[in-house]
Amino acid sequence: MAKARLCEDFNEECRDIVEQLFVNFISYSKKQTFFHEGDDIGIMFLVCSGWAARAIHLADGRRQITEIFLPGDLFPVHASISQGVIEDEIVALGECRVTTCSPGALNEASRQTNALTRTLWWLSQRDAAILRMWIAMNGQYRVYERVAHLVCEVLERLKHVGLGEGNRFDFPLTQQEIGDIIGATPVHVSRSLKQIRDAGLLDIQGGVLQVHDLERLQKAAHFNPGYLNPR
Amino acid sequence: MAKARLCEDFNEECRDIVEQLFVNFISYSKKQTFFHEGDDIGIMFLVCSGWAARAIHLADGRRQITEIFLPGDLFPVHASISQGVIEDEIVALGECRVTTCSPGALNEASRQTNALTRTLWWLSQRDAAILRMWIAMNGQYRVYERVAHLVCEVLERLKHVGLGEGNRFDFPLTQQEIGDIIGATPVHVSRSLKQIRDAGLLDIQGGVLQVHDLERLQKAAHFNPGYLNPR
């Protein structure tokens, strides 16, 4: 987190403000659901380490992960319960450490610091761009392309906060969870991973993913990082 | 538009403000692209009649529609060009009439009227919920379920602004365009539509869609309108 440099506007001043605002540390363990205390007010989370995900539970029992939160990501949890039905949940993917802050305090600080305002705006734009890209991924790409694209996106996002050095990073997802992201069965995820592995593009061992040939991986994924750098 | 009642907070006052702010009328014809004038500043569009869409053009030439804008919808068009690459475009689906406003003026008005602030927040929440649902649609549903779900969503959204009476509404999409939304080939869209038609659920004739049995259609689509009513 210390090395975080999300966007041009995220400067020293922003970092100091954020570090002052986010004080309570919480740890969630694998598969633990983030509780939404104070539904009306909501709460802001900032990921320190580990991954979390937002997932929709569909009527027929299937699950779709719609967003993943990596170290440095900021996201709100507000009333996600509408009409008595749990629309979606936030869940830890592996051990996940976060800090929290009230949306009110963050908004107040943002009113006083232009750079923070712009950073928050940038974050929301980027998140929307990712959502749109995932729609395209799930709609247009083959499963092995989706797997490759997911890895490329995660690596790129990690690099924004100073992680992923040597194209190597902690990768806590099971194949079932990858499937829940890209809309595929775990069996097919396994098949596709083998294909990518056999092509010498990457390896996953002991929860650590190592990209061997980023250029070819990005090509296979039709990956273009533009959408991760809005404006 | 006169009957628009998006959310609880969208009251008489809001409507008056919006009608004062949005003054320039523009008409776009089928397949015409919305130009983004003043990339830095951006511009807000409010749809009066017709449909528009935001689409991503992927590296290999495929196209994915990521959002559709119906009468009453409000959306920004800002710099959608990043690093010299056109990331996405806004295009009219059939004849589309809109009005415009500068984001600055809207923000200013929103600072002065709480109900408007909340309405704008509600809209952005709803749009994000739709994006997430489309990820789930494309990831988890069969093609005929996706077609059914799309129709259910559009009908529900139209009803929010006083349209779609008698479960009947203008439907300007070609099968190709439906395919670009749900991630399927036009041939398969045709097949699925036939299936839905043969089941007596709906009919499309002369650009008008008539739902015959909404309850069964929603069931076939696993449709739950909760996500369209955030908070």
Added chain:
DNA sequence: GGCTCCGGATAACTTATGTTGTGGCATCGG
């Protein structure tokens, strides 16, 4: 009238992906 063009229906065939089941190999707790 007779063009062309576009959107739609449908058929035959191919392929990507899902389904079901089996077995291996860790890890964990008694």
Added chain:
DNA sequence: CCGATGCCACAACATAAGTTATCCGGAGCC
């Protein structure tokens, strides 16, 4: 040590969806 359990690999098979092609009807155009 044993037996559970969870994750992964793989195989055989079933099916949803893509591909390619043809035909048809309506809209526009000369």
